[in-house]
Structure formats: C-alpha cells, structure tokens
Amino acid sequence: MQKKNPNPGDAVPWQRSLAVQLSWTSILITVATIAAVGLGLIWIARSAQRNSAFLVQEKSSEAMAQLISDYVINAVASLQLLEHIKNLDRLPPAGQKEALESIIIQNPSLFSQLTFLDLSGTETVKVSRFHTFLPGELGNVAAEPAFRTAFAGRLYVSPVFVSPDSGLLSLRIALPVRRSRITGVLTAEVNALELWRKVMQIRIGQSGYAYLVDKDGRFVAYQELSTVLQRFGEDMRRIPPVAEFILGAAGDKRRPHQYRGLTNESVVGTYAPIAGTDWAVIVEWPVQEALAGVRRMQWYLIALGALGMLVAGGCGFWISRRLVRPMRALTVTVQQMAAGDLSAELAEEERPDEAGVLARAFRRMQAELRMLYGNLEQQVRELRRTQETLRQSEEEQRQNAARLMRFQATLLELTEHAYSDLETALKRITEAAARALPVERVSVWLFNSDRSAILCQDLYLLNENRHEKSGTLFSSRYPRYFKALENSRCIAADEAHMDPRTSELSMDYLEPFNIFSLLDVPIRLQGRIVGVLCHEKIRDLVRWTIHDQDFAIAIVNLISLALESAERRKLEAQLIQSQKMEAIGTLAGGLAHDFNNMLAGLTGPVSILKYNLAVNQTLQPKELSRMLDMMDEAGARAVAMVRQLLSLSRRHEITLTTVDLNQTLKSVMKICMNTLDKSIELAPKPCDKKAWVMGDSTQMEQVLLNLCINAGHAMTLMRAKDEKQGGRLSVAIQVLPGGSHFHVAHPEAAQGDYVQLSVQDTGVGMDAKTVARIFDPFFTTKEQGQGTGLGLAVAYNIVKQHLGFIDVYSEPGCGTTVNVYLPAYQGAATEAGRPDENRLPHGSGLILVVDDEEIVREVARTILEKCGYEVLLAHDGQEGVELFARRHQEIRAVVLDMVMPRKSGKDAFIEMQKIDPDLKVLLASGFRLDERVESVLSMGVKDFIQKPYSMRQLVESLHRLLSEP
Secondary structure, three states: OOOOOOOHHHOOOHHHOHHHHHHHHHHHHHHHHHHHHHHHHHHHHHHHHHHHHHHHHHHHHHHHHHHHHHHHHHHHHHHHHHHHHOOHHHOOHHHHHHHHHHHHHHOOOOEEEEEEEOOOOEEEEEEEOOOEOOHHHOOEOOOOHHHHHHHOOOOEEOOOEEOOOOOOEEEEEEEEEEOOOEEEEEEEEEEOHHHHHHHHOOOOOOOOEEEEEEOOOEEEEEOOHHHHHHHOOOEOOOOHHHHHHHHOOOHHHOOOEEEEOOOOOEEEEEEEEOOOOOEEEEEEEEHHHHOHHHHHHHHHHHHHHHHHHHHHHHHHHHHHHHHHHHHHHHHHHHHHHHOOOOOOOOOOOOOOOHHHHHHHHHHHHHHHHHHHHHHHHHHHHHHHHHHHHHHHHHHHHHHHHHHHHHHHHHHHHHHHHHHOOHHHHHHHHHHHHHHHOOOOEEEEEEEOOOOOEEEEEEEEEOOOOEEEOOOEEEOOOOHHHHHHHHHOOOEEEOOOOOOOOOHHHHHHHHOOOOEEEEEEEEEEEOOEEEEEEEEEEEOOOOOOOHHHHHHHHHHHHHHHHHHHHHHHHHHHHHHHHHHHHHHHHHHHHHHHHHHHHHHHHHHHHHHHHHHHHHOOOOOOHHHHHHHHHHHHHHHHHHHHHHHHHHHHHOOOOOOOEEEEHHHHHHHHHHHHHHHOOOOEEEEEEOOOOOOEEEEOHHHHHHHHHHHHHHHHHHHOOOOOOOOOOOEEEEEEEEEEOOOHHHHHHOOOOOOOOEEEEEEEEOOOOOOHHHHOOOOOOOOOOOOOOOOOOOHHHHHHHHHHHOOOEEEEEEOOOOOEEEEEEEEEOOOOOOOOOOOOOOOOOOOOOEEEEEOOOHHHHHHHHHHHHHOOOEEEEEOOHHHHHHHHHHHOOOEEEEEEEOOOOOOOHHHHHHHHHHHOOOOOEEEEEOOOOOHHHHHHHHOOOOEEEEOOOOHHHHHHHHHHHHHOO
16 A cells, blocks of 8 residues: 655644634633623613714704794795785886885895796896896796796795805795785895804704705705805705605604715714705714714723633633643544555553543554555546546547537438439539538549449539549459449548558559548449449548448438439430320321322422423413412421421420410311321311410420320220221310309319310220329320320320319210310410511622532522622531631621531631621521530520521521621
8 A cells, every 4th residue: 555645734733723723712702702792882872872962963953943944934924924915916116116125124134135026927026135126137037946836826945045146145935926816926035144154053063064955855055154055956865864854754753864974974964844944954963973982982892802812812722732632643643644654553642531432443443444445546546447438438429419410410401402403412412521521522423334434423622612523433443442332331441541442542542632531432223333422531530430431321322312313304304205206106107198298289380380491381470379379388388397396306495485275276186187097087176266375385286286196096096996996086275264163163273264275085985093093104004015104194294384284084985085274374465467578678798608508508599689688608617617718808697507518517607706706697407406506506606597498587587687786
C-alpha cells in the first residue's frame, strides 16, 4: 500500500481548533446575553424617548397649524365681512375701487393687493398698496386655478410666493362673491412675512424645522425664508407624513415616522392639518438630537459587552484545552491515515474516560481499514477504467445520433427528387450525400453498353460547389476493384491506397486527386450491377462507420429509383410511339389507296396536257383552269396526308390552340373511309354549330382515330368466324351546357359548358370487369399479335391532359358507347379566311437558293422571279458557300435546304455566318420537328418553311424575312 505525504493544509490551524471554537462559543453566549438585555433596555428607552419627541413635535405642529389657520381665517373673514356688507357687483368701478382700498387701509399689514373679477374672469378692479393699476394693465385670468376654484364655489388658498408687484412673501386667497348666486370672484394677496415671523418663534429642539404642503403633496413653504423659493412646487409625496396627510388619516391616528428629511439626514417627523385650508404643517426633528440619550446608553452597553467578552473568552479557552487535548491526538492520527499512512499509531495514552474508549475503537477500525484499503484501490482503478469507457461510448452514441438525424433528413429531402429527370436527380443526390457525410467528392458511375467500363455521369466537388462529367474506368484494368463490386454490399476502404480492393486504383485515380479514403456502393437494378456510387475523402483518412455505410446504401437505393423512373419514362415514350406506328400500320393500306387516287389526280391532267402539246392541240382557258385545279387539289391533299402521318409518328409536344372538333371528325372520317373494313357503315353526326375546345389538334385526331379503330376491330376482328362481319359506327358531337343536372351526373366536371364526342359501335361489347380495365396500359382483349393494348390508354392520358374525362357503357353482344367530355372554349375563336392567290407581295434584290433537288430549285426560281426578285441557284451547300463568298454584298437573303451532299445546310450556314454575321436565311425542310432543324434555328436562322410549299407560302415567308430589321 503506497503511503502519501501528509498534506500540510490538512493540519488544523490554531484559529480553527476546537479550543478556540469553544472559547468563541463562550464569548458569543456572554455577548449575546449582554446584547439581548442591552437591546431590550435600548428599545424601551428609545421608545420612550421617541414618544417624548413625538409629543414635542405634535404640540409644535399643532401650535404652528393653529397660528397659520388663525392667520388665514382672519384674512378670509375680513374678505367675507366685505362680501356681506356691500354688494361689489352692483357698485360702479369707482365704488368697487373705493371699497377695496378701504379694506387695504384697514388691514395694511394683512393685505397687499385686492382684485375683483367678473364671471368671465376679467379683472374689473385691482388695488395694491404699492402700485396703481391702469385700465390697460387689467387682464383675464379665467384659466388660473384661483378663479376656477372660487367660481366653483370653493375657497382657494395658494402656496407661498413672492409677489411680483410688492416683492413681499405672499399668499393668494380667492373666494366667490354671491348673493343668491355667484356674481363674481374676489382675490387677495395676503402678506405672509408676518405669519412666518410668528411661526419661526416656535422652536423644535435645537435643529428642528417645519414646512407646509397642500393636499396634492406639493411644497407650499418652508420655515427658513431663504429657501422658500427653492422649495416652491416640490413634490413631497415621498415623505411619510405627507403621504399620511394625503390619505386623510384622523388626528388621533397620527404617528411619528423616521425617514430622510429635507436636509437628507435621518429625522423623526409628523404633521398637523391647518384648519380652514387644505394645507398641513410637517415638523421634522433630526434623530441625532431627538434620540441623543439613547445613543449614550448604546455606548455604555458596547463597553460592557467588550469586558464580558474578554472574561468569557479566557475562561472558555482554559476549559477547552483540557477537554480537547485527546481529540487533537486523534486528529493527528486521522490526518496521517487520510494521507495514506495506515500504519500511523494513536499517540494518546490509555484513559478510562470516553476519550480512551474512542481511542480503542479507532484502533480496531484502523486494522479493518488496512485490510479493505487494498481491495478498494483495485476497485477504484477498475471503476475509473469503466467510467472512461462509458464516457467514450456515450460520446460516440451522441455523435452517431446526430449523424443519423442528419442522414434521415437528407434521405427525406432527396426522396422527392428521385422522380425528377435523371440529370437533375443525380446532381441533387451527389450534393446532399457530400454534405451529409461529409466528403469532398461524390460521383455516380454507370456501365457502358458492353459493360467494359463505367462512365462518370456526375461528379460533385464540395469545396468548389460545382458539377462535372469526366472519367472512365475500364474493368480489364482494375479487375480486383470490379470483382469486389460484384461480391460486396459496399466497399468501405478507410485507407484506399492499402486496401487490396482499391489499391490498384492508386496510380491512375487516387493519387492524382489526392484521395485517401473511399466508400463505394454498387448500384443494382433487378439484381444486376449497373453502376457505382463513390464517396471520396481527400487529404486525410476517415473511418467509415456502419451508419455511414447504411446511409450510402440508402442513397444508392434512391439512385436506383431514379434510374428506374427514367427507364420507365423512356419505355413509356417508346411504347406510345410504337402505338402510333401501330395506328399508322393499320392505316397504311387505306392511305396507300387514297394516296394513289391523289397521284392519279396529278398524273392524269399532266398526261392530258403533254398529249395536247404533242399533237399541237390547244386547250381552252376554261379546260386548262379545270386541269390545274384538279392538280392543285390533288397536291394539297397529298401534302395534308403526309403532314398528318408525320404528326402521328413524331414525338409531339402539346400545342394548345382553338380546335373545332367538327373539323377533327371530318379529317378522321376520311381516313376511316379508306382504312376500316368496307362492311362497316360510317355515320358521322357533326354538331350544328362550331364545337370549339382548347387543345392540340393532332392529339384530338389521335384520340378519335384510336376510338374508331377500336370500334372497327370490335365489329370485325373480334367477332367469331361464323358471325356476320361489320356493323354501324356512329360518331356524334354536341355541346352540353353546364348546369346542375350535368354536374350531378358528372361530379368530376368543372364549371362551364362541355363538348361531348360520342363514339358508338354495334360490336361484340364488353362485360363490367373488362370495361374497368380497358384504359390500363397493355390490356387488350384481342388475340396475340393483333394489338398492343395501348390505344385506349394513350387516348385516356390525352383526354386527362386536356382536363376532360371519359365515360364508357357496354354490354356483351350490344356494342359499346364511349363518351369523351372536353371543356368548351369560352373565348371568341376565329377562322382564317382564304387568301387571294392573285395578290402576292412583290420585292427586289438578289436571292440565293441552295437546294440539291433541281425541281425544287427551278420552282423556287420561277416563283421568285415572277415576284420581282433576281435569283442565284446553288446545287449543294459547298457551291452555295462559294457563291455567297463572292457576291454576299449583293445577296439580300438565302433560301437554304437542310439536307444536302458535300456540305449540309447547318455547315453551310456556319460558313456564311462567318462571312456576314447579319445574313438573313430562310431554312427549308420537309419536317419541322427535327433535332437538326432545331439546332440550326437556335444558331440564328431567322425563319423556317416546310416543303412542299406553295407560291404564296414562299413569297410571304421571304417578304416577312426581308421586312425584319
């Protein structure tokens, strides 16, 4: 057992020893006894002397109050005597003045100035001992308190002030003049100097003083004349006697108060009300003088206490030394044991008293302590180690809890981004993962098509707060790393350079980017690895916890969800496109028949014209015009059909315009006439007025076409072989006014009118279970190979996008009715009138036409020359650039084809733009919604025209282009 050196601070100092404490106890008991007796005597003497002082103050205050009251009552009585003797308000001004002067003459030491006021507060007469007032010096004092108080029927007595007219210390008294009612107010300035001289003759001890306050606690006057003006108007409510006076205590309840007086010294004070006024006299007597006898008694008691303390201390110390010596010996031994020396022995001799019994018990306890001490030291060491372990564990748990909360918040935030477009989703995910872990680099890599390498899709650099896409890792170069991805839930490489799974990346990837630690998680879709999510720590090592790994795996799940969402959107687009192509395939036979008819309308008239020219026959103008009209109509129908096929086959973005569903019905019926089986009777019923809706014309045609094709199949393909083929297809359009009946039947409808498009067939029909599923993607009742099950699903989605809804009624063997409801357009829709073909805008200048088709070049030249332009032709893009380089200063505009040999329209435009940045180009192509066309238009091409174009379309487009600044 290790011994410690005794701590010198553990020794009991002399001033803290038990002997000293016993001595102090004796002293305190003695002093407390003397103090208790002395304080009782002092309290009795102090109370008696305070009562005596209060009696002196009470008599002095009452004498002063009586003196002041008599003085004020005398002044008021003198004035009231005048009021009863004479009627001032009935006297003329001279009589009023004479009456007032007589009062002053009779009481020269009492009044210094008298004023009579009429009921409006105007001074009618004003008399003074020291001044003669002229009429111009009289004024109106209706706003002063003296007039308002007297006019209300009450006596007014003001505080003491120095009169500006006489220079004397004065009081102002105001009282009403009345007979049966108040007829005026009489005010008087009373000389207070004689009053204060009498008051000062009343003595309050050697240094006592008195002052006056009113009922509102304001300072009225002070016994010392030199300070009257200084104290005038002071708020005295903080003084206890003043507060007691304001509260209106009765005289027999007055009591003395001890407080800080006007001279800021402790005083004993009381008050006495002044009869006939709302004033009180406050008398203050300094405590030092009032209680001088008690203070002398206090000094005697202090001296007696000091003597008793000395005697008691000496006796107590002598007694305590005898009793405390064994305790000190025991204390020394205990101190040695407390310092670690359990072998220390008690030095005190054996004694038969309580001290000896205590010593023997202490020795037995000391032996037991020596035996237990060793065990306790070992337990303490174990407890300390356990405590440190628990502290470290608690800190780790706290950090882990904070990290888990951060991870959870990040995952919740990222969930909504998983369904956005893939590029945006990956950016949000890498940013959030970098900040949550945190790490400096987070990237997403995906396998290429042949799975020979992974390509970086997004890399987020936390310190620079930017994204980039760069990097390729080939599986053949890093076989151990890719094998680890296949076989691992995640790769947590705390020391990436030393970890066998990632060490082969050191030279090519880790060292160039200063990466020390890696946490890589494979991305799986349907059980197959499609990529990897990488978390990279630079410049220092990090130990990846199980929580970090779980968080990274959760992030990968969100990436997988984003990939699945992107793949699903891609497949949906492809399926919808395939359904369009299926519709085109269904229509191909009929369209070919219709298109051949249109070609016959072109080739027939052309052959007639060529025959007439060959045999030198001429045609009459009327017959020639008829031939040209046939060719023009056939060409227009062919152009419209091609554009319709293109609109059906392309990935079309919704373009909302006003659409008349009657025109949609007319267009679709033409297609159905040449497409559906001839056994089907078509019965279109357009609306008797314009059926306007706000929508996309191409998608409206697609909805109606899909419904008609399905109806045709229900009456042909889906019938049994022994059943009669065909039936009746009715398509009707009507406008339904919105109202309570319509909305009760269709609660999903919004307010307003609706247009109903109804498609009814006499086909095989469906049961309720089948009707419930017909709008599900890929659901079909047709035989395998006869449909994809997307037609009605696409129609349903289009109607929903246009804020409409669909109702279906069908029974087996009774046919089917499909009602499409679309919100009616409420605005004023207009139709463009047919332009006058004979009035075209003309122009001038040189136009360069670049096209690889000779027919197109010749047609464009003929049209432009007839409208006044000069035309320069180029066979391809290269020739067009060369001609433009030579004559660009003359060329006003370029009509540029999109697809050409040697140099495409895009490349030709780039070269021409280098020569003349301000050139004007009209781009021509057979298809508007083409990525190549969009690319050139975004580079600065001014306008676009779709082939084939008419004379008017070309001339108006060129005129519009040249008119632009």
